[in-house]
Amino acid sequence: MMVLTKKMIEIRSILQKVGQTAALQLPSIVVIGSQSSGKSSVLEAIVGHEFLPKGSNMVTRRPIELTLINTPDSPSEYGEFPALGLGRITDFAQIQKTLTDLNLAVPEADCVSDDPIQLNIYSPTVPDLSLIDLPGYIQISALDQPEELKAKIAALCDKYIQPPNVILAISAADVDLANSTALRASRRVDPRGERTIGVITKMDLVDPGRGNAILKDRNYPLRLGYVGVVCRAPSAKFSFGRNVNITNAISKNENTFFGAHPEFAAPDSGVTVGTTNLRKKLMFVLEQTMAQSLQATSDAIHQELEEATYEFKVQYNDRPLTAETYLAESLDKFKHSFKDFTEHFGRPQVRQLLKHELDQKVLDFLASRYWNKPLSEDKPWDRQDERPISELPNADPENLYWHRRLDASTSALTKLGVGRLATNVVANALQQHMDRLISESTFRAHPFAKQAIQEATNAILNERFYSTSDQVENCIKPYKFEIEVDDREWAQSRENSQNSLKEELKACEEALKNLKSNIGTKKLVQVMSFVDKLRQGEHADMKEGTEAFGFSQPLLQKGREGVFLRDRAEILKMRLYALKSKQCATSANKYHCPEIFLDVVAEKLTSTAVLFLNVELLSEFYYNFPRELDNRLGRHLSQQQVESFAKEDPKIRKHIELQQRKELLELALEKMESLMALEKSKKAPVVGE
């Protein structure tokens, strides 16, 4: 058995993954011949299937690196294009179509390309061989095939017929051998005929005596000899149906033909004929050539490995890294940072977030229901049913007007959809924190992982959103009907609301200051006093939209803003004074101190909502997220996905690729060395013989 070739083909497929450099090329059999010499027919007879592109137009434009792999234990026959990742193709017509498409993809203008197509064929009937099919030499330049094409094809063939490759030179019997382009090309690179096998096709087209003479040709003596074949397949498609193996049909055909002529069949004919013999010869010659190139190839692998090892040491300090370990480490680190986050984002933080949100709502209600009133009666006031804010401290405790104000504000607060608002606030905060965690992790350079984490986050939050929101809304329901306040709560909220108003006052004063520095204090005072007069009815003749007294519309707008801020600040100061006063010290006077009462409500809403948010959203999220993360980025990813994930980061990609290269070279070298040991032991004389 030809063990060596099989093993070398294995090594070759490893080296192909490393990325072939010229030094790492293992010997192949290169098939050359002029157009119509019967080159395709010979290759198809070896493979046993019609699979090569056909047509009057020159169809082979790229080299086809054909690797035949004998699979004695499996009856199935199939092809694979390793570079295309199309998987197993069992229909040889499909292989033919793919090859045709790949060839036709070479632009007409380029004629030929030296980018090889790799095709592996697995079958129990093929020998282990590696063959390279090249575009056929053109004899006569046709009109549509320019002269330069001839030169291009010759150059491409020359590149491949260099040592250590074996040349399979195809010539047709019905063409004078002296005119064989294939033999002439071979002669140029292999002048002593040491690595060329001559194949003479179409033996059926010449007289057997002449056929015998051709095979014994002395003009072009070849050490490996000539083989005569008759490869015209009995039309496979019609007589056998597609996809049927034609090996037997061809050899039967050949046996009949050669058997009928003593010039070929006689034991002393001195010639070799038939595709079966050709196949054997190819296997034998390739095996021998492989054996001869063992040392050189092994040295080349050694050299490449040394370089890769050195680079790995210098660049990465020998730190091992695979796509899997990289992903696992990144996941681990991320989970760690997540855990850390969960310890710092709990009830107190949620409480603070939510209270802040409700504080804003309270301020809005206060502004729209209290602070938008004029300061006092002596300012213009056109709505008779409204009361100036200055009246509030002295309001009659039984005054319905102020009762209604507070009740309406309270009800607006409790009914604003606290469930949704609270759930949203927390969900948004979680999303933001997750984005931050991503941006601080190695995943920031990985769009795929980033998306997976965001999707995991959203999936859990979306799943919990409605039930959480409903639960919270249900639980705060009692507050829509009644709010009870104890002294402690009141005191706390009295402090809260003062702080809140102080903040607001500060913001107001800040804005006014900015306005002043923007347009100048003097100008602002002028335009503000003009706006005041406008309000009090002076300049009543001035219509909105006209420019007046040298004030442009934008300036007037600023003036109004200034007046608003000044009044708001005044009200806030007044209310702060009121909140500090004795009147606001007890909840009995809640109608006089709406700021405090609304804060009590906001506090109660917050506390209740937080309880449920914690259980329904936070804990659920914290429990489910790591699991969801494993689902999306853990064991469910295919090897290919893990690999493409890791390689998204160019630095990691380089590291992994170098390591892979090193490992592949190590593997190739190991196989190579054991192969060499095996060869050596074969050659060693057996003791006792």
Ligand code: GDP
């Ligand atoms: P290529 O252009 O060199 O690949 O040649 P093909 O294999 O396509 O063969 C060219 C023509 O020669 C086709 O019509 C084949 O059927 C025919 N042919 C190939 N081998 C033989 C043979 O051994 N005998 C005969 N009579 N015709 C053959």
